[in-house]
Amino acid sequence: MAATEWYSAGIDKMSFLNDNFSWEKPGDTIVVVNSKNIYTTGNRRGSFINISKYTIDGNGMITLENSIVPNGQMPSWLPRIGQQWVLDSTINNVRWFGRGPQENYPDRKSGYRVGEYESNVAEMYEPYLIPQDYGLRTDTRWVRITDKDGSGLEFRGNRLFNFSAQPYSTDNLTKALYTYQLHPFNGITFNLDYATSGVGCTAAGVFPEYQVMPGRYDFVTTIMPIIP
Numbered sequence: 001m002a003a004t005e006w007y008s009a010g011i012d013k014m015s016f017l018n019d020n021f022s023w024e025k026p027g028d029t030i031v032v033v034n035s036k037n038i039y040t041t042g043n044r045r046g047s048f049i050n051i052s053k054y055t056i057d058g059n060g061m062i063t064l065e066n067s068i069v070p071n072g073q074m075p076s077w078l079p080r081i082g083q084q085w086v087l088d089s090t091i092n093n094v095r096w097f098g099r100g101p102q103e104n105y106p107d108r109k110s111g112y113r114v115g116e117y118e119s120n121v122a123e124m125y126e127p128y129l130i131p132q133d134y135g136l137r138t139d140t141r142w143v144r145i146t147d148k149d150g151s152g153l154e155f156r157g158n159r160l161f162n163f164s165a166q167p168y169s170t171d172n173l174t175k176a177l178y179t180y181q182l183h184p185f186n187g188i189t190f191n192l193d194y195a196t197s198g199v200g201c202t203a204a205g206v207f208p209e210y211q212v213m214p215g216r217y218d219f220v221t222t223i224m225p226i227i228p
Helices: 002-009 170-175
Strands: 015-027 030-040 046-056 062-072 080-087 093-099 114-120 137-146 152-166 188-196 217-226
Touching: 062 080, 080 152, 080 217, 093 152, 137 188, 188 217
Parallel strands: none
Antiparallel strands: 015 030, 030 046, 046 062, 062 217, 080 188, 093 114, 093 137, 137 152, 152 188, 152 217
């Protein structure tokens, strides 16, 4: 099983090291932050080099230029590549332009039309018998997450991306064996994926064309504050 290989590599137990951090102010209303972080797998045989450049303007808009570079021994394929944010729990209304309205994955998306949809974090929950990652929306152009007053954030990418929003931590979703073991935490886990592996099926697994292969990924995200 793919999950066995992932756990053997220790991608769920990666250690963090900041290799470089710097900032500059090239203009009166612009700040640029550069960082290079290294995430080493639990078995210490591989790592992911994460290079980020944040350009923040006076209106609060952030342009994030991000590169993820695998190094050393890697699993044959990965569950996902991208960013994970923890947002305030009050920001729970979701509107997006992509495939929907229900959850859809790279190998299960052709029946879901591209359009503008809205929901909330609670409604996006999928009650699988065994708790697991859920609620992905693919081929997204933009997604807005706001509170009851309409304040929040908008995410856009330089190409199509996938996202999910969950009131549980990834660790909780991974370790829970029964639904009663799921405990909402004081936040929202927001995954913005540059690439996501498919879900496959019991008989065939995930076909190679729907697997996220270890390799360099470059992505530009624009994060804009929404103020009603």
